[in-house]
Amino acid sequence: MPLMTDDPIRLKHRELEKIALCALHLARILVECGARVRVVHQGASLVARGLGVEPIGLRTGYASQEITVRSGANTITRMMTIGPHGVNHRLDHAMRALAARVAKGGMTASEVEAEIDRLVKTTPRHPLWLVAVAVGLACAAFGRLLGTDWLAFGPVFAGGALGQGLRMFLLRRGVNAYVVAAAIAFAAAAIAGTAARLVDSATVNLAMMASILLLVPGVPATNAQTDIIDGYPSMGSSRAVTVVMVMVFATCGVWLAEALLGVG
Amino acid sequence: MAFDWLHLAHQTVFGAVAAAGFGVLFNFGLRSLLWCAAAGALALGVRTLGLDLGWSLEAASFVAAVAASLSANALRRPLGPRGNAVALAGCIPMVPGAFFGQAILGALAVTTPHPENAAVILTAIEYLLRVVFTVAAIGAGLAIPAHLLKHRDF
DSSP, X not given: OHHHHHOHHHHHHHHHHHHHHHHHHHHHXXXXXXXXXXXXHHHHHHHHHHTTOEEEEEEEOSSXXXXXXXXXXXXXXXXXXXXXXXXXXXXXXXXXXXXXXXXTSXXXXXXXXXXXXXXXXXXXXXXXXXXXXXXXXXXXXXXXXXXXXXXXXXXXXXXXXXXXXXXXXXXXXXXXXXXXXXHHHHHHHHHXXXXXXXXXXXXXXXXXXXXXXXXXXXXXXXXXXXXXXXXXXXXXXXXXXXXXXXXXXXXXXXXXXXXXXXXX | OOOOHHHHHHHHHHHHHHHHXXXXXXXXXXXXXXXXXXXXXXXXXXXXXXXXXXXXXXHHHHHHHHHHHHHHHHTHHHHGGGHHHHHHHHHGGGSOHHHHHHHHHHHHHHTSXXXXXXXXXXXXXXXXXXXXXXXXXXXXXXXXXXXXXXOOOO
């Protein structure tokens, strides 16, 4: 059926679809890296315009997003699901740089797709052991800011670092993020509490709380507000609800650990 | 009025360590981690000074977030578009996660068949309100300067 490919409207729609999906792909990565909705929409718009079409509508929800693009009289709307939300600063900025590059023109949708895939694969990440050690140190520092004594510094570090290691292990196995929050909170608080007790710390309770601060979703909490301020209350409230849910599950874990150790 | 400089230094150093630690978790590059540490030190330093001056936690956190956001905007040349992310990382040590946990634990105590006394309820509500207002203060402190200064780098 060679006539089908010669149909200008069908061909235009196929091109539009490629461009729409390309813009959505970049936008999806940005959301998964923890970007604000305004940035996500800016990135998708830059890609669409750089590829020669006009974005006339964008919607970003917590689990999916949509775009409508137009070229002349033709429009097309496409939707894409969004994966687990996280924070990845370097990939976020690699995507922003790519969007700015695409906006200058000269790239095709296929080239942009290939570049997105390449950046996802090659953007460096810190080694797991370094992340665990850094998070342990951050929790111990948090503990000092909260008022734990020096004896609790090591136990909080151990609880935070081991908790982070366990978190990465469970998330890579696809365990539900809220279940992970409860499990990590229990493990980190139990480790920190037991160790703090062994070293005769006077701040066992605070040490247990400090060891789970790796779970506090600080970036989503502030992004929730920024999204609402920027005029995206649905995404902002979704993020706020997830923050509350993570903290509820994390607190359940701490509560179990406290009950187990008899700390109250 | 005499400041406790040792306490200020302590909070500043541990604010820097916490911000840099979370910067690693958020996959900041090595050079950006130094900026995260600086932002954390600044935010905790300002907040500690505010608290020592008798401000509430919410007011001190707001001013500290404004200071971090303004500094990131003032340093746009070396920081580039990552300035807002660095300011945010610097404010992470001020997010009252421990209060949030205490608020939920307090709420659990309130729902027991016979809560010990009204103080349990008051403490739970106090922690919860403190979390809400402090997180709101940090978010507003970060957002307001960025919006007013109109730096819309991508």
